[in-house]
Amino acid sequence: MAETISMPKLGFDMAEGLLVRWVKQVGESINKGDVLAEIETDKATVEVESSATGVVLQLIVDQGTMVPVNAPIAIVGNAGEVVSEQKAEGGKQQVDEKPAPQTQPTVVSVQQASAPLDTGSVKASPLAKKIARDQKVDLSNVQGTGPGGRIVRKDIEAALSHQSPVTSPLVPVSLTSGLVDKTTTTTKLRQAIGRRLVESKTTIPHFYVTHEFKMDALMDMRKQVNAYLPDNEKVSVNDFILKGVALSLRQFPNLNATIKGSEVIQFGHVNVGVAVTVPGGLMTVVVKDTDQKTLRQISGEVKVMAARARDGKVKPDDVDGSTFSTSNLGMYDVEDFIAIINPPEAGILAISSAREVPVVEGGELKVGWRMKATISVDHRISDGAEAAQFMQKLAEFLESPVRMLV
């Protein structure tokens, strides 16, 4: 029995996904759980696993196509099974399990069964493919003008000349490459980040509140906690902050929310997102129900998800469902910075370095641990006073971290 594989819904706000690449082609056998395709959502490029075992009978959509959630993308069934021609628009899939009528020439049915093969790959000349490889151009983004839509050299050259010279942030500049300008194509991920953040920065009225936290007690506690933990389980300053942010959000539900038209939806769960640097951009992994979890749980989950994200093996669940995000540049000796809200959330916290600085306490100059953090908030949902109070609440947890443990 042939089974239709559909575009999965990988987030409550996901409406469509870009089919980046078919991993399996028509005629290949596939097991349930095998990767069938790679899709890109606003958040990440993820792998779609087959929900059926059999042979790929048809790839309904072309690579590079934006597909609505739940629309059929492929059919998996038994070898030789005849499926009726399926249009990419969707609709109910009809499967005819009976063999083709005897009167129908075999050749015809074979052609029908193998016809979608053509649609599974990008048509490009060998030269175009070579240039694309050398220049790291994604052919699925190039419009072919050759016969039958084939991508030829001039199409690649046109695509290259229209690109803005953006260098992938993680690619080190090679000194041996000389002083010539270098043009590279942005990754899918960076393009997604670009789209999302342009939308955020141009449609969400951001405001910012910066607070300086006294971190002495937290630094002490971290030292004590880590003394009991093995090396691979040591908790970070950020783990404490995530817990503090989650507990604070529980008391400020307006910042753990989203806006839709004139309605603000306060999320029932507190799922704090953590921005992770990955090759070609950054991704936000999500600790579900952060407020309910212990420091060790939070720390462990972040470690595992961040590692997966960096290896390009992120799972849809890792990046789905955050209700508030954090971005931590503490390891880079940053005094203060601000972050752009990750839609559809109401706020994001930009966390800087905890540093030993001269401080005045009780009229005396001392040395103390201080850390600045800046919250960016959607002014349509909240105001400065509420954000400032949130930061005070966060300070209560961070400055008396024992409160997070009881």
Next chain:
Amino acid sequence: MAKITMREAISQALMEEMDRDPSVFIMGEEVGVWGGTYAVTKGFYDKYGAMRVKDTPIAENAIIGGAIGAAMVGQRPVAELMTINFGFSAMDYIVNQAPKLHYMFGGQFTLPLVIRAVGGGGRQLGATHSQTPDAIFAHFPGLKVVSPGTPEDAKGLLKSAIRSNDPILFIEHATMYQVRGEVPEGEYTIPIGKSKVQREGKDVTIVTYCKGLELSMKAAEELSKEGIEVEVVDLRTLRPLDMEPVIESFKKTNRAVVVEEGWKSYGVGSEIVSRIYEEAFDYVDAPIIRVAQKEVPLPYNRTLEQAALPQVHDITAAVKEVLK
């Protein structure tokens, strides 16, 4: 440089080599008293006499077999086939004996043999006298196959062929004896097995030889008026095949048309296209097109004959097709 005909160029080459080396002699049908079917050896009989300009019976296997024997004992025969089609009668000598004697006898013999053969269609000589079977002969290792497209190359290559110690089939085109071209004054030779860029261009490469060169140069001229700059690479020798200028040109233009007068199936074009795909696959920007003779025995009727043979407009159309 003097502008002379292909006929004069070939004639000069023969005469210069006969003057230079007394072991060079000519044999073939009507080459002597009559002066050659295409008048290439006009005056040779009077100048060199019957011993060095031998009229033969109408027996191609005797011509080529005799020439092979002469070559084996140290002479340098230039045997003429009135048309290459008659060479089929001597096929065993041409492809089965001449190319292999050096190998089969452990190098005891060399075979300084030149077979001049007139090929090609377009003169209403009928299906059996109008063929371009070059690819058949070029199939056999041990036989060099040369087929020039200009008087300069014809003279320089024929002189090299006569001086070579290997058996060489030298194919001339029946409709090209009146083609004029500049030929250097004085002594010169052109090495066998070297292709040549006859016209430079950047947009598309035409690979061709012999009659195809004449047609391709005209096509290139026409296309240039439309802003299409064609590079024409002339193979000149089909075996050994020199692909270097072809590949070099293709790497520049990424698109190619191969023009030959023979039939398309299993032809010279098939070989060239295959070699390009093998040696420059990453430079292919469009499928390479072959322009060749229609797959029919060549008609006698002039209109049909011209329709079956590749023409300038076929080449311009093919070039535009690969540039799509």
